[in-house]
Amino acid sequence: MTQPSNKALVPFVSVDNMMRLIHHVGIEQMLIDLANYVEDDFKRWEKFDKTPRVASHSEVGVIELMPTSDGEAYGFKYVNGHPKNTSEGLQTVTAFGLMADVYTGYPVLLTEMTILTALRTAATSAMVAKYLAPKGADTMAMIGNGAQSEFQSLAMKAICGITSVRLYDTDPAATAKCAANLASTGLDVVICKTPEQAIEGAQILTTCTADKQCATILTDNMVGAGVHINAIGGDCPGKTELAAGILTRSDVFVEFPPQTRIEGEIQQMAEDFPVTELWQVINGTKTGRTSDRQITLFDSVGFAIEDFSALRYIRDRIKDSDFFFELDMLADPDDPRDLFGMVQRAAQ
Amino acid sequence: MTQPSNKALVPFVSVDNMMRLIHHVGIEQMLIDLANYVEDDFKRWEKFDKTPRVASHSEVGVIELMPTSDGEAYGFKYVNGHPKNTSEGLQTVTAFGLMADVYTGYPVLLTEMTILTALRTAATSAMVAKYLAPKGADTMAMIGNGAQSEFQSLAMKAICGITSVRLYDTDPAATAKCAANLASTGLDVVICKTPEQAIEGAQILTTCTADKQCATILTDNMVGAGVHINAIGGDCPGKTELAAGILTRSDVFVEFPPQTRIEGEIQQMAEDFPVTELWQVINGTKTGRTSDRQITLFDSVGFAIEDFSALRYIRDRIKDSDFFFELDMLADPDDPRDLFGMVQRAAQ
Structure with a gap:
């Protein structure tokens, strides 16, 4: 041989x-x-x-x-x-x-x-939140408690120092699974019955739901000033999670505009809707968060x-x-x- | 675990x-x-x-x-x-x-x-030659005696019934290697000192050389009527093996025109140079060889x-x-x- x-x-x-x-x-x-x-x-x-x-x-x-x-x-x-x-x-x-x-x-x-993709997606979200979330953020609302939710929670703990997650999913079994998996991680885990309850007191709002349809997980009146939205789930044509009104009030940060305009939350908006490329914030040529009242939004679709x-x-x-x-x-x-x-x- | x-x-x-x-x-x-x-x-x-x-x-x-x-x-x-x-x-x-x-x-x-690619390339060449080579073809000139040459020779034997291969390479060591590898296959193997000698009496002319440059392995006056040319080596921009004059006198058959016009021998010709798509010959909607005098040319680049x-x-x-x-x-x-x-x- x-x-x-x-x-x-x-x-x-x-x-x-x-x-x-x-x-x-x-x-x-x-x-x-x-x-x-x-x-x-x-x-x-x-x-x-x-x-x-x-x-x-x-x-x-x-x-x-x-x-x-x-x-x-x-x-x-x-x-x-x-x-x-x-x-x-x-x-x-x-x-x-x-x-x-x-x-x-x-x-x-x-x-x-x-x-590895679950890990890199969570690591990217938290790395971006390090630049964009309000100072001293300690609480994250985790809306959508599927396969990505525990990774997101742990990454935000390890990289951004959050101490509490507030879980919500349309399926209580998913929330129970997520809460059980996070039980011994040192995070304070709160099970919530509504999305409104989940976002109470949270400075970081992570949405990660899976349906391939235009859904509105966060409505305009739910999102107050001074938060960072980490929108993971809108990642293909026809799949969005946020009301357009939120996008209008936010400063939107993206990975690669040609891809995000097709796949991300901003597919709802005009072709010239203003966005900032994250790599420019990270290398210091563009600014990230500029005020405590600002809503920052990472319209995450995942990039090569x-x-x-x-x-x-x-x-x-x-x-x-x-x-x-x-x-x-x-x-x-x-x-x-x-x-x-x-x-x-x-x-x- | x-x-x-x-x-x-x-x-x-x-x-x-x-x-x-x-x-x-x-x-x-x-x-x-x-x-x-x-x-x-x-x-x-x-x-x-x-x-x-x-x-x-x-x-x-x-x-x-x-x-x-x-x-x-x-x-x-x-x-x-x-x-x-x-x-x-x-x-x-x-x-x-x-x-x-x-x-x-x-x-x-x-x-x-x-x-597997060496096998499928040779199998494709021979399958195409079955449709295009002149009836009773029994001799192939194999110009370029590198990694693909033995596979081409055996496929033409197994699928088209050739009994003799005439080998030529600019490097005599490559020809010696090819001849040694084919020694016990039942093919009659003739080592040739020039491309002109290699094509003597051959009805199928296979060119498979590797240099990434516009080369002329076959000149116009070398190619007589009634042969089938199986051109394997011209397979990327800037890499061709045949004189343009040969293409003009041949009926050219290709896999996928948008790719062949960039990568194949026909990159030398005008954008509207006429070609026939092989799949149409094979499913019977277009004709392949129509006369004994015709020169047929498979401009092979390899397709997904x-x-x-x-x-x-x-x-x-x-x-x-x-x-x-x-x-x-x-x-x-x-x-x-x-x-x-x-x-x-x-x-x-």
């Missing part, structure tokens, strides 16, 4: 190894680390190839490839979105990702990204560079560890022109 | 298992099978999403994603092209591919595709549907076999909303 050469092996992080890594690092520390990697890549935003995601739509869902490159490394994520999956006992969203060396074109990391940051973190973090194994995924004959000979010799 | 559920596992075909599968099926039979799968998909061409490939260019190479879908299955290939790699002992081209179920968005196959066919074949062929193992690549909690709980319980 032909043995593969070292060059042909691609480090692979399985779901099991990703969970082992999270517990080894500690989930809050990993959220902090990921937020730092995302923040670093937002600071050097202009270095990246920014391609819109490549989507293949069907009647029941979408499959997307999200590639980007900083000129040295190349990353892409495969991710599906199938809202009907939940009712069939499957995940709405599953994902995996790959990083490659731009100089050789050889992959250097293959990894599960369902869990955040996945790139997460892949880069995993690539760096697993070096010299046992949190991966090597996959024989690339044929690499001794003589590059002799692929056939390699195949032929494998019979011997 | 949490055990992954069955749904979370993705069948993976390693390089080693791909080589085992090839020897199990037999390389000529596998080329025949792949040609049948490609032919079937060309016949139902209109059912496919046809996106141009998504390329990320650098100074030294390119990394591409090639997705397509027939509405039931979704496939993509990751492939790099780095001509300078050979001089560093690496493959110019490496590839892997993935197939997913459109209905759930869940991946159903991950596989090496460096070897051919990779899809290859992925579909591997998916079908490995069922109930031991030519794969299962990768724990997709997180799949029992309760889809309880991703965090799954991570949390993994610590126990």
Whole structure:
């Protein structure tokens, strides 16, 4: 049997190894680390190839490839979105990702990204809230208590120092699950019966609901001055969570305007609705929060560079560890022109 | 330790298992099978999403994603092209591919595709030659004796019945390697010192050279009436192999015109240079070869549907076999909303 050469092996992080890594690092520390990697890549935003995601739509869902490159490394994520999956006992969203060396074109990391995407989304939200939330914010309303809710809560605790979360979901079972999962995290958890109750006293309002339809989770009169809204759930055409009136009263911050205008909350607004690009706030060329009374809004849709940051973190973090194994995924004959000979010799 | 559920596992075909599968099926039979799968998909061409490939260019190479879908299955290939790699002992081209179920968005196959791409490229060439080459063709000139040359020769033997190959390369070592690899295949192998000598008496002229530059491997006066030219090497902007005069005298057949006009031999010609789409020949709506004197030219650049066919074949062929193992690549909690709980319980 032909043995593969070292060059042909691609480090692979399985779901099991990703969970082992999270517990080894500690989930809050990993959220902090990921937020730092995302923040670093937002600071050097202009270095990246920014391609819109490549989507293949069907009647029941979408499959997307999200590639980007900083000129040295190349990353892409495969991710599906199938809202009907939940009712069939499957995940709405599953994902995996790959990083490659731009100089050789050889992959250097293959990894599960369902869990990693949940972590990077929460880390990005909290990193952004660090810039935009009012000073001293200690309470978050968490509206929508699905798969992302615990990650959001812990990231806001680890990165922004919140001490209390107020949970609301149309399905009380989801809230109970979220509350149980957060019980031993040190967060003060309050179960709320209405969205109005959830936002009482909260300086950060996070919305993360899943229905693919234009919904109004927050109405205009619910949102007072001086809060930061972290809107996660409006992330595809036809899917929004906020009343248009809130957007009009807010300063809206986005990842990549061409994508957010199609997928985000601002799809409700005119094409020239003013937004600020977050990378410019983070590198100091634009201002974030300017007053205590201001409503800031992060219209989050998720961008390829955040996945790139997460892949880069995993690539760096697993070096010299046992949190991966090597996959024989690339044929690499001794003589590059002799692929056939390699195949032929494998019979011997 | 949490055990992954069955749904979370993705069948993976390693390089080693791909080589085992090839020897199990037999390389000529596998080329025949792949040609049948490609032919079937060309016949139902209109059912496919046809996106141009998504390329990320650098100074030294390119990394591409090639997705397509027939509405039931979704496939993509990751492939790099780095001509300078050979001089560093690496493959110019490496590839892997993935197939997913459109209905759930869940991946159903991950596989090496460096070897599989060599097989599908050769199978496609021979399937096309079956429609276009002159009747009774028994001799092929193989100009360029690199990694693709043996696969091309064997596919033309298995699918079109050629009995003799005439090899030429600017590097005699490449020709010696190709001749040695083909020695026990039953083909009559003739080593030639010039391209002119290689094409003597050949009815099929295959060009497959690797330089990323406009080269003229075949000049106009070398190509007489009644041959089929299988032009593999011209497959990216700036890379061609044939004199423009040959194109003018030929009937040119292509995979997907928008891609071929940028990447193929016809990038040398006007934007409205007439071409015939192969899928229409194969489903019987357009004619292929119409006379013994005609020069037919397959301007091959490689298209995503051919990779899809290859992925579909591997998916079908490995069922109930031991030519794969299962990768724990997709997180799949029992309760889809309880991703965090799954991570949390993994610590126990």
